[in-house]
Amino acid sequence: RPGGCWLCWCPFCAEPAGTGLAIKAVACWRRPAPVAGVVTVTRCSRRSLLRGLGGLGLAIAGCTGLWPGPTPTPTPTPVxxxxxxxxxxxxxxxxxxxxxxxxxxxxxxxxxxxxxxxxxxxxxxxxxxxxxxxxxxxxxxxxxxxxxxxxxxxxxxxxxxxxxxxxxxxxxxxxxxxxxxxxxxxxxxxxxxxAISVGINRDLFARYGVAEPAFGWGWDEMVETARRLTHPDRQEWGWGNTRSAWQWFDAIRSAGGRLWRTETRPVRSALDEPEAILGVSRYADLWLKHQVTSLRAPVDEFNRTGRYALWPTCVAVPGYGPALPFRYSATSVPVIHQPASLWxxxxxxxxxxxxxxxxxxxxxxxxxxxxxxxxxxxxxxxxxxxxxxxxxxxxxxxxxxxxxxxxxxxxxxxHGYLYRWPLVPDVAGWFRHFQAAVDAILTQRTAPAVALPAAARAINALIDQGHCLGCD
The missing domain is CATH 3.40.190.10 (Periplasmic binding protein-like II)
Incomplete structure (x- = not known):
């Protein structure tokens, strides 16, 4: 203002009607009475200028703390x-x-x-x-x-x-x-x-000078290979499996068998068919006759210690190998009777x-x-x-x-080994009867030719009672 002081205020903090933050900065520019056509400007003293700048800084600092800035865009909550x-x-x-x-x-x-x-x-x-x-x-x-x-x-x-x-x-x-x-x-x-294949412990094969099996090998060849790699005194076994009946399906299929007769109505269990009995009998012989595996040898633990030479595995390719303490490979499931269909x-x-x-x-x-x-x-x-x-x-x-x-x-x-597991029939509770048959066979309480037909009858009773999807 001519001949006076400027008041500096923060426009962001100012309230309506001019009642906001106001700070007297300093008399910084003086304007003498005007002369026509001439503007005379007198420079402030250095002290006045510094005091003015300091006051202006306080004003800006005070306003800055009160100014919230732009509202940030909220980050969407992920699904x-x-x-x-x-x-x-x-x-x-x-x-x-x-x-x-x-x-x-x-x-x-x-x-x-x-x-x-x-x-x-x-x-x-x-x-x-x-x-x-x-x-x-x-x-x-x-x-x-x-x-x-x-x-x-x-x-x-x-x-x-x-x-x-x-x-x-x-x-x-x-x-x-x-x-x-x-x-x-x-x-x-x-x-x-x-396809369910057979895992190979290549270190055990190399240690005993046994040739690794080729694709398409047969059941008798597998039994002989397992015998040569079985050393009970060292807790080394030629074949590894569990008592879980899930893994016994492979034996039925490798003998040309099946689980269901879907061409009949209602659907019937096929566990009483000759191929199923042959497959389970051959598989039980690995424990009871050839003694190339042990009921007391848990597969997972022995795989960690490298004491099984061969075992059926769904994780068939060597991507599984790095988790094992030995060199790993895989081959096909041995065929008992005709090309197996494995799943x-x-x-x-x-x-x-x-x-x-x-x-x-x-x-x-x-x-x-x-x-x-x-x-x-x-x-x-x-x-x-x-x-x-x-x-x-x-x-x-x-x-x-x-x-x-x-x-x-x-x-x-x-080569036709893939078994297409049927979506139907889906019989609730059937598996426990098959598992009971496997347990009875391995503990020598009964023979496969007795245990499997009994399991088939129990499963058919479940179907007749309506515990099935796709059986009628």
Whole structure:
């Protein structure tokens, strides 16, 4: 102001009607009375100038603390989906899955996938509880059964294939998708596939100078090989298995047998057929007659110590090998009677809680099946890269060239060994009767020719009582 002082105030802090923060800065510029056409400016003294700048600094500092700045844009809350599985972190599949989940979550797509691990012994019961609760996990690792396909809330993946974020079904061999159709619809994603092969402890073979078996070997050759590698005094066994009847299916199939007579109505158990009795008899002989394995030798523990030479495994390829304390490879299951049809198959199922979570879960599944990601899963976990682009990928081809064991499950599939586990029949409670028969045979309480027909009759009674999907 001419001849006076300027008042400095912070316009951001000022209140209406001029009542805000006001600080008298200093008389900094003086304007004498004006002369026509001339403006005379008198410079302030240095002391006045410094006092003025100091006061201005205090004013700005006071205002700055009160000015909130621009409002930040809030970060959207990510959609969290749950993935139920039984892959422990001390296993190759569990370690591989953990790496992939971390890789996906770090992409910040707005979706976070949470691992929901349940140990194998509790998995079935916990899965059933979660499904019955009405709030199931978004993604579930499971077996492809009719009972799964009938579960309320299951999303038919063929709907997602055809949606805006679709999936090229042609990436899978047709066999995989055809088998998984139920009542004309595709409900689940194929996730794991491997023919059940035979693991080889190459260190034991080398130690005793025994030739490793070739693809397509027979049962008698396997028994002789197991005998040469059995040394009970050292707790080394030529053949490793468990009493679980699940692994005895392989013996039935390698003898040309089957589990069900699906051509009849109602469906009947085929455990009383000659091929089934032959397969179980030959398998029991490994314990009771040839003594190349032991009822007291747990497979998992002996694999960790390298004391089994051969054992049936669903994790057939050498991606499983790094977890073992010996050199590992694989070969085909020995054939008893005719080309076996062997199976190891799991799927991913998506459940609908609400549409946002379905879209989020599908975003993860599509990412998981991208070529490099799924190849990382297959090789790290020890399964086949079941997409066409995975099987043709240079990484997979290099592994097969380096160790024929990688080829074992593919060789079996190509030669008709793959058993297509039927979605129907699905007989609730049938397995316990087969397991009881196996236990009775191994403890020599009865013979296979007696135990298996008795189990078949008990299973048929369950079917007749209506405990079956797809039997009528």
């Amino acid at each position: 969290r989906v749950q993935f139920l599985h039984l892959f422990g972190e001390d296993t190759p599949p569990g370690q591989t899955l953990r790496r992939l989940l971390r890789r996906f979550n770090e992409r910040r797509t707005g979706v976070v996938v949470e691992s929901l691990f349940v140990a194998a012994g509790s998995y079935g019961a916990e899965k059933a509880r979660l499904l019955a609760s009405g709030t199931p996990p978004d993604i579930i690792w499971d077996e492809p059964t009719a009972r799964l396909m009938e579960t309320p809330g299951l999303v038919a993946v063929e709907e997602l294939f055809a949606g805006p974020d679709g999936f090229d079904a042609g990436r899978f061999p047709p066999l995989l998708l055809d088998f998984l159709r139920y009542k004309g619809r595709l409900w689940v994603m194929p996730f794991e596939l491997s 190891c198959w799991k799927v991913l199922a998506l459940f609908r809680r609400h549409e946002e979570r379905v879209r989020a879960a599908w975003l993860f599944v599509r990412w998981f099946y991208e070529t490099e990601n799924f190849l990382d899963w297959a090789i790290g976990a020890g399964y086949l890269p079941i997409t066409r682009d995975g099987l043709e990928h240079p990484r997979w081809r290099a592994l097969v060239a380096a160790d024929p064991g990688w080829q074992a499950p593919l060789w079996e599939i190509e």
